[in-house]
Amino acid sequence: MxxxxxxxxxxxxxxxxxxxxxxxxxxxxxxxxxxxxxxxxxxxxxxxxxxxxxxxxxxxxxxxxxxxxxxxxxxxxxxxxxxxxxxxxxxxxxxxxxxxxxxxxxxxxxxxxxxxxxxxxxxxxxxxxxxxxxxxxxxxxxxxxxxxxxxxxxxxxxxEELVDDATAICGGGPAFVSYIVDAFCQFAVSRGFTEAAGREMAVQVFGGTATLIAESGKPPMQLCHEVMTPNGTTERGIASFDAAELKDSVRAALTASAQRSRELASSMSAGARLGGIDD
Ligand SMILES: NC(=O)c1ccc[n+]([C@@H]2O[C@H](COP(=O)([O-])OP(=O)(O)OC[C@H]3O[C@@H](n4cnc5c(N)ncnc54)[C@H](OP(=O)(O)O)[C@@H]3O)[C@@H](O)[C@H]2O)c1
CATH class of the missing domain: 3.40.50.720 (NAD(P)-binding Rossmann-like Domain)
Structure with a gap:
């Protein structure tokens, strides 16, 4: 520029x-x-x-x-x-x-x-x-x-359709991630950590994992499996995610968000026609 x-x-x-x-x-x-x-x-x-x-x-x-x-x-x-x-x-x-x-x-x-x-x-x-x-x-x-x-x-x-999907992934992504980070913080506090300690742990885990995924180039699920010792603590936690169908939930949230982006597009087109500013 x-x-x-x-x-x-x-x-x-x-x-x-x-x-x-x-x-x-x-x-x-x-x-x-x-x-x-x-x-x-x-x-x-x-x-x-x-x-x-x-x-x-x-x-x-x-x-x-x-x-x-x-x-x-x-x-x-x-x-x-x-x-x-x-x-x-x-x-x-x-x-x-x-x-x-x-x-x-x-x-x-x-x-x-x-x-x-x-x-x-x-x-x-x-x-x-x-x-x-x-x-x-x-x-x-x-x-x-x-x-x-x-x-x-x-x-x-x-x-252009992909921008609506990216609106869910990237535009809303920081809200979705912050929502999950907050759940980690809440758990930490409920177990007796201070808010500051809970925040420090949660933020470092999310930031550190994002850096690891980026720098290792490994697929996220490979990194997930590398932490999951058979019959260990993480495996129990992931089993709980699977029982709650967490991935389906995330997919549904992203789909709903992308759909809202498309709805905004159609309401704007209608408004533009009503206002006489569409071709
Ligand atoms: N927030 C996000 O993470 C995010 C991510 C990607 C894209 N976006 C997009 O970014 C845009 C803004 O979102 P936001 O979250 O920043 O909203 P926001 O916090 O409500 O900010 C919008 C600002 O624009 C002002 N405004 C309204 N009409 C105006 C006009 N005619 N001329 C100049 N200023 C005007 C508003 O003032 P008043 O309060 O007085 O109305 C308000 O200060 C939206 O289109 C949103 O879709 C947001």
Missing amino acids: STAARLVIVGCGHMGLAIVRGLLGGPAGRDLVVVETSSERRQALSEIDGLSISSELEVAEGDFVVLAIPPQVFDDFAGAERHKFTPETPVLSVMAGLTAGSIARALGTSQVVRSIPNTPSEVFEGMSVYFADPAVSEGTISQADALLRSIGRVLRVGT
Whole structure:
């Protein structure tokens, strides 16, 4: 991305802030502008150095716009702000569920990259998946790719449907993992460990295992079996997971989450038609 280009981040809640923090912690050189409607959030953001904060969107030629507003407000946003976009304005959407095509039609730009990042972006450990259709220029794609790469790992997919599945795996993944980590913490406390000790153990076990899986290259179930001595303690625990059909439960949760992403896409298309901003 050219150093002259401004990055305009619209919506600076959990995800927008994770991206901003990730970008601010990386190499300097880009002007960052945050557009945020919540005065409380603008006040909190004013304590962060290196940011311009505004309640009003302005898009200048060459700006790269990141949309991190809730998908539910996008129809209204597009209705009010469409005139500020040109057919060439590059846009990176991180909004769950909304298709690149509906965003492009609603804003009147052909240059929309649809992505799904996640909150570990804040600590440069993000996992983002993105899709760009053939109408998007290589310049826009490389700007979007570079932005996402500055906050973690990036995977480009050739089918937009996969972004909905990645929304469950990557976008929601940190919530699903935190939910399980919390169960480990709760068990530790129930057995007499302090909260801090429970947290330290659980976090190190999850982080250490993730690193082991990544660095060993072994399949996760091989690593699982390497810990399971026949008739030992871990085997008993895994038997309990199997009896509770935990893997089916995880699959059902991911399927439901991906389905919700697809539902958001269809409700947006309906809204866009009603609002007269669809083709
Ligand atoms: N959270 C995640 O882990 C995650 C992961 C991947 C993708 N996403 C996507 O990221 C987007 C934001 O999610 P979030 O969790 O960050 O939501 P959030 O915490 O609610 O933040 C959204 C922010 O956008 C502001 N906003 C609403 N309308 C606006 C407008 N027209 N102009 C400027 N700012 C506006 C909101 O202000 P008000 O509170 O005043 O409305 C709020 O501060 C969503 O599309 C979501 O699908 C989130």
